[in-house]
Amino acid sequence: MSFATHFTHAITRRPSGSIVCGLRAVDTGNPDLARMQSHHDAYVAALKGTGATVVELSPLETYPDSVFVEDTALCLPQGAVVMRPGTPSRLGEADEMAPHLRALYSEVVAITQPDSFIEGGDILVTGREILVGRSARSNAAGIAELTRLVAPWGHSVREVQTPTGVLHFKTDCSLLDADTVLSTRRLSASGCLAGYRVIDVPEGEEAAANTIRFNDLVLVPAGFPRTRDAILATGITVQEIGNSECAKLDGGMSCLSLRLSPS
Template identity: 35%
Template sequence: MNEGTTLLHAVLCRPGEAYVSFADASAHHFLERPDLRRAQAQHDALVQLLTDHHVRVTVLPELEGHPNAVFTRDPLLITPAGYVTLRMGLPTRRGEEAWLAAAVDALGIPQAGAITRPGTVEGGDVILAGRVAFVGRSARTNEAGFHQLASLLQHMGYEVRSTYVPDEYLHIGGAMSMIAPDRVLACPGVFPPDFFDGFHVIWAPRGTPGQANVLCLAPNVVVADSAQTQVIDTLRGHGVEVHVLDLSEFAKGAGGPTCLVQPIARNGG
């Protein structure tokens, strides 16, 4: 799997009452309560954009009591060998793993491994780029989880490159995204000097954490949140085709384009 290749199949979860029905926003890492009608309209626009780009979209009903279930990226990692069941670092998200695994089982994808306690890994901290796996160690992905995942990935033949992610980025996916098989969008000041050896890097302008969170639809074709105007201009200046969506109701849950999409299949893996 290379996240810079053409997206063929994705699993998403349309927001419903669970997305806005919570007592304690901080327990779910929400910045504020979203507007459900607007969130549904924004999500529908994302699904339509994916469909227009010939992506097979599987939309799941939400998991009751789990407002973060809309962020399908995090509970699992899909590899060419099958899926790895992760273990969420945010306690209120525990339970999403089995829910999403059941949906992926139904698609006929085998399980290739699992993260077990005390380890935690969230999917936003793992980016596959051909035979390289970029892994963030963060508030959501701990040392025990990282070592379990690194062992699994190395047995699959991946070169694992890891770095610590500052808390303000939440996951490594807030600081970098693949935009082509050998091309990366990244935030400056986060990564070691040799982290992207072998890749071409477009550096995002210094700005808000999360601005490097863009979803690759095909090489040099991405989806970006309309709030990230500087990144959009930078990418377009480098010849990248950028499709802009208003995802403001998901930013209230600290999510961006990649968070909303679990990539099941891409061209070449």
Template identity: 40%
Template sequence: MFSKAIVRTPSRSMGRGITEAGLGCPNMDMALAQHKNYTNYLKNAGIHVTELAPVEEYPDSVFVEDTAVMIPFSGGTAVFLTCPGAAPRRGEVEAISAAVSAYTEETIRMEGDGLMEGGDVLLMGRTFYVGIDTRTNRSGYEQFASAAKRFGLTAVPVPFDRGMPHLKTELSALDAETLIMSRRFAEREEFAGFRKIIIPEGESYSANCLYLGEKLLAPAGFPATAEMLDKNGFTPDFIEMSEFRKMDGGLTCLSLRW
């Protein structure tokens, strides 16, 4: 499903990043170890991983997914460079642009008043589902939808009320036909065609899983979700994400994949 990925080593300033989790400051030694385990998992899955150096002036820069969205097409991959809705993060886009553009056939940049973070964008088949919230606005969605259309893909807006950082905070893919999600999305018309697995009460963090085609990665420490996945025929690998959870970050946030 993916052959390449970009990750960035966490900066020692990560604890000064944006978070509403209320779980305290991350232990950076643990964060670095967890990030290394994550990177090694991608490599062991057969993915060529480009590892970027930390950027201390941007505490949230480890969450590279928010800076760009990869658009696959028959001739390769285009990259859409975002403009994060969280103003302190906007410099992260320029910090990663050269690395991403080196691997892609075309680079498109957000313009004007458009805002978007990649954590609001979920690709299922040939359709992007784009959360519209405090981090991604309507102008950002429309610019992205226009870019996706150029390459033969469609985009569907998914507006939602505040209460989580991104769409994929509580919604992600388990395979090509199945979504794991919080109850707030269970009856949404946008996802009517998918098989849905609703996460257990109190385990909302476990809704952010990473589907890699042959492999599925889920956050460790959520026993009710693990049991539910098993009962539904899924056998994910589990990885500890405690220090990134403190910063509102999940499994998809830590890499750009294509």
């Protein structure tokens, strides 16, 4: 089993009432907190259903976007790297996450250079390499610093480009198994996924490209039946999770958890 798809633990954080102040590229209305919490409960239950231990952190009212924990860290078997988010209002989220990572890992390092910024949403760990998309939230300095930090753990980093107008690299892709990536056509057409088996999401279902493979289950956002069926055709078990409220804040399935198997 690949360390990129199978995990013993996950970390999540419940959404706070301040979520209505969360960042968004386009204003499509404020998320409904009660509905978001219901979706979040289903998400956590799905992770627990695979046998994993889920650490459920309390809401952080000070940080509206703190439900999107993936951006705060990169978790690998050998250790964790605390990120340095590209939006100043989110820097404190990474600081809040660090103690919880130290409780699970013997080695936790951090992106610290003032000219570096990088977010977990731009990082796709495939098992053979770590792909990091340059974006408005992750810059060359941040990627270079990450490369130096993970090298002693035996990991290599390859910088790629997040499509223009797309928030995070993983907005447009996700790992289904060690060799298979679910992707939008605009991303796969760039050639950055050469060498992998690529399944393009159908036209009109680009928002479904962000899923998570968690042990023997793939969590997909509800409402994208053709993408769901394409994944089912590979023989992987699929569970649909409501994502309507997170989507109003540019959030997807991967954004809501840190997935790890600390050694």
